[in-house]
Amino acid sequence: MTDESIVTRRTLMTGVGLGLAAAGMPALAARPGRKFGYAIVGLGSYATKQIMPAFAGCDHAKISALVSGTPAKLEQFGTEYGVPKTHRYSYETFDRIADNPDIDAVYIILPNSMHAEYSIRAARAGKHVMCEKPMAISVAECEAMIAASRTAGKKLMIGYRSRFEPHNQLAIELARGGHVGPTRIITAEHGFPIQPGQWRLDKPLSGGGSLMDIGIYSLNAVRYLTGEEPVDVMAIESTDRADPRFRTVEDRITFLLRFPSGIEATCVSSYSSAHNSYRVIGTQGWIDMEPATPYSGHAMRVRKDGKVTDRTLPPSPKTQFAGQLDHLAQAVLNGTPVIVPGEEGLADLRVIEAIYRSAREGRPVRLQA
Amino acid sequence: MTDESIVTRRTLMTGVGLGLAAAGMPALAARPGRKFGYAIVGLGSYATKQIMPAFAGCDHAKISALVSGTPAKLEQFGTEYGVPKTHRYSYETFDRIADNPDIDAVYIILPNSMHAEYSIRAARAGKHVMCEKPMAISVAECEAMIAASRTAGKKLMIGYRSRFEPHNQLAIELARGGHVGPTRIITAEHGFPIQPGQWRLDKPLSGGGSLMDIGIYSLNAVRYLTGEEPVDVMAIESTDRADPRFRTVEDRITFLLRFPSGIEATCVSSYSSAHNSYRVIGTQGWIDMEPATPYSGHAMRVRKDGKVTDRTLPPSPKTQFAGQLDHLAQAVLNGTPVIVPGEEGLADLRVIEAIYRSAREGRPVRLQA
Numbered sequence: 205m206t207d208e209s210i211v212t213r214r215t216l217m218t219g220v221g222l223g224l225a226a227a228g229m230p231a232l233a234a235r236p237g238r239k240f241g242y243a244i245v246g247l248g249s250y251a252t253k254q255i256m257p258a259f260a261g262c263d264h265a266k267i268s269a270l271v272s273g274t275p276a277k278l279e280q281f282g283t284e285y286g287v288p289k290t291h292r293y294s295y296e297t298f299d300r301i302a303d304n305p306d307i308d309a310v311y312i313i314l315p316n317s318m319h320a321e322y323s324i325r326a327a328r329a330g331k332h333v334m335c336e337k338p339m340a341i342s343v344a345e346c347e348a349m350i351a352a353s354r355t356a357g358k359k360l361m362i363g364y365r366s367r368f369e370p371h372n373q374l375a376i377e378l379a380r381g382g383h384v385g386p387t388r389i390i391t392a393e394h395g396f397p398i399q400p401g402q403w404r405l406d407k408p409l410s411g412g413g414s415l416m417d418i419g420i421y422s423l424n425a426v427r428y429l430t431g432e433e434p435v436d437v438m439a440i441e442s443t444d445r446a447d448p449r450f451r452t453v454e455d456r457i458t459f460l461l462r463f464p465s466g467i468e469a470t471c472v473s474s475y476s477s478a479h480n481s482y483r484v485i486g487t488q489g490w491i492d493m494e495p496a497t498p499y500s501g502h503a504m505r506v507r508k509d510g511k512v513t514d515r516t517l518p519p520s521p522k523t524q525f526a527g528q529l530d531h532l533a534q535a536v537l538n539g540t541p542v543i544v545p546g547e548e549g550l551a552d553l554r555v556i557e558a559i560y561r562s563a564r565e566g567r568p569v570r571l572q573a
Numbered sequence: 574m575t576d577e578s579i580v581t582r583r584t585l586m587t588g589v590g591l592g593l594a595a596a597g598m599p600a601l602a603a604r605p606g607r608k609f610g611y612a613i614v615g616l617g618s619y620a621t622k623q624i625m626p627a628f629a630g631c632d633h634a635k636i637s638a639l640v641s642g643t644p645a646k647l648e649q650f651g652t653e654y655g656v657p658k659t660h661r662y663s664y665e666t667f668d669r670i671a672d673n674p675d676i677d678a679v680y681i682i683l684p685n686s687m688h689a690e691y692s693i694r695a696a697r698a699g700k701h702v703m704c705e706k707p708m709a710i711s712v713a714e715c716e717a718m719i720a721a722s723r724t725a726g727k728k729l730m731i732g733y734r735s736r737f738e739p740h741n742q743l744a745i746e747l748a749r750g751g752h753v754g755p756t757r758i759i760t761a762e763h764g765f766p767i768q769p770g771q772w773r774l775d776k777p778l779s780g781g782g783s784l785m786d787i788g789i790y791s792l793n794a795v796r797y798l799t800g801e802e803p804v805d806v807m808a809i810e811s812t813d814r815a816d817p818r819f820r821t822v823e824d825r826i827t828f829l830l831r832f833p834s835g836i837e838a839t840c841v842s843s844y845s846s847a848h849n850s851y852r853v854i855g856t857q858g859w860i861d862m863e864p865a866t867p868y869s870g871h872a873m874r875v876r877k878d879g880k881v882t883d884r885t886l887p888p889s890p891k892t893q894f895a896g897q898l899d900h901l902a903q904a905v906l907n908g909t910p911v912i913v914p915g916e917e918g919l920a921d922l923r924v925i926e927a928i929y930r931s932a933r934e935g936r937p938v939r940l941q942a
Contacts, residue, residue: 271821388843456757460808460839470829522627567935
């Protein structure tokens with residue numbers, strides 16, 4: 205693994221891809237047909253219902269190990285996915301993944317406050333890391349994760365699945381390509397009425413409320429639809445602290461962002477109402493997605509020169525989850541950069557911290573461009 | 574007119590309606606079939622293309638006089654609408670409307686900065702006033718207008734036509750009635766790409782840019798959909814001052830409002846992109862209007878318990894314009910309050926001033942509940 209790691213690291217750091225990537229190829233060719241192995245860390249609902257079933261649609265990735273604090277889950281899913289007992293770990297034995305060459309990467313699907321610790325331990329164990337969003341609960345943690353993966357010469361990717369979903373990819377292409385004229389305004393709303401009794405409502409585990417969990421989709425979307433980083437942030441929070449769900453985390457938070465080009469975005473994050481949409485409004489029309497970031501069933505309409513056209517695409521043969529899992533595998537195997545590295549998660553957390561600060565202090569927060 | 578004026582004034586001031594209204598009726602009964610006469614003040618595009626044709630659909634109102642600074646317009650529209658030369662006025666002869674008993678009210682459709690002056694002069698001439706929105710260009714002007722109409726014992730109504738449009742009326746009923754659960758978030762967007770060379774782009778005449786002209790629809794909608802006054806205002810402006818259209822007025826301004834009940838609103842106002850929609854999001858679904866406030870062609874959808882239903886209504890036999898014109902007529906004739914009095918225009922201007930202040934000073938502005 206050493207040679208490949210060095211290649212990967214240098215490729216990431218220098219941005220010089222092709223020659224080094226080619227140099228890294230033999231390691232792959234030496235094991236034809238071998239798929240890139242993930243250790244799934246955390247066997248909660250998202251892991252077991254969305255991610256693990258998605259491997260069936262992967263061309264380059266497979267589940268090679270499981271990590272859980274619940275022996276019954278290790279037994280159940282180990283049997284279901286054919287993961288041998290030697291490849292099942294608890295959090296106590298987690299660091300032994302270093303000795304398992306079948307594990308190329310870990311996929312961290314733990315409560316938010318555990319992302320940094322396990323990402324860093326995985327990097328130190330010599331593994332690439334896929335980490336769920338939000339990347340962590342603070343900018344400082346994100347920076348530590350990036351440093352750990354760099355030091356290890358391993359890749360760090362954040363689970364921004366929408367970037368592997370064809371409607372969102374088309375929206376990015378159309379928005380940034382000026383299909384409806386230069387973008388002026390983006391509106392983005394994400395939310396759902398949350399059920400009580402989950403770790404997401406426990407601030408020490410989640411790091412925050414709706415913004416950390418679902419509002420991040422609004423934020424990430426306006427960033428990928430513009431390709432810019434916001435410079436001004438204004439936010440207002442509204443939380444009924446008498447509601448037992450919201451004793452420690454926020455319910456609703458709305459925020460305005462201004463980007464260097466003058467694009468403005470209005471965003472919604474909510475734990476007490478359902479939202480899943482965005483709209484890019486240019487000088488000549490708009491690109492509308494609703495639902496914008498579901499697991500499936502995206503719908504897209506484009507208004508241009510006064511005419512609205514349905515741009516919903518036929519179902520993709522490959523799910524966004526499989527696309528995401530294969531992407532890291534291919535990036536490692538080919539020595540190419542991932543499109544959503546740790547820096548992308550860090551960029552979201554920078555804005556998230558500014559949003560919280562703006563709402564808390566009742567003032568706008570300016571970010572460095 | 575004196576008796577009726579006193580009745581109207583007392584009804585307005587005391588809120589005690591029925592008995593006094595009945596007392597006012599004889600004045601009407603004395604002239605059976607006589608319609609309430611409006612003097613149209615300002616013969617621009619909105620007056621001549623929307624308002625004046627709408628009188629054909631009125632049951633209680635008619636055009637009885639015209640006021641314009643352009644003799645050719647007075648001649649053209651005077652002939653078209655059968656307004657005799659004795660009932661045509663210039664701005665110099667405007668105050669002579671006091672002597673014309675065929676004029677019950679004036680409808681001020683002038684550039685924004687002229688609303689206050691002509692509304693006040695009309696009240697002093699003993700006329701009821703219908704004034705286009707924005708009511709004026711400052712809170713102080715609005716207060717002076719209200720005082721003038723009160724002193725004259727005459728009604729003052731603002732041209733919020735959407736309040737007489739069935740989809741908006743239904744939206745208000747559903748939103749305030751909790752049809753999709755208590756409202757949590759409202760998003761409202763209004764804008765259009767403005768053509769150069771109009772008074773709307775000249776701040777001394779308009780008092781401001783997109784917010785005064787089209788963004789006020791977003792603001793007014795969130796106020797009528799909640800029935801509340803906002804307590805917190807945050808705004809960001811984005812204007813390319815190199816664009817010759819925006820030398821003196823703003824292009825885009827986005828703003829967040831928080832209401833006493835915890836409802837949050839995100840609003841868009843734009844002069845460089847097309848928007849005409851709002852959505853009320855409750856705990857159980859949403860009420861969506863797009864277009865929300867057009868002259869015609871409204872469309873409404875409601876999502877409740879996961880199911881989306883088209884709630885677009887069949888065309889109304891009476892236009893929103895005719896409904897608005899008849900409303901003031903009926904309120905005067907019956908001695909009942911108008912639903913959009915000067916206080917309604919004042920409330921919008923209070924928030925508009927706060928939005929401008931927030932954008933200018935880069936800080937949130939708190940309003941008194």
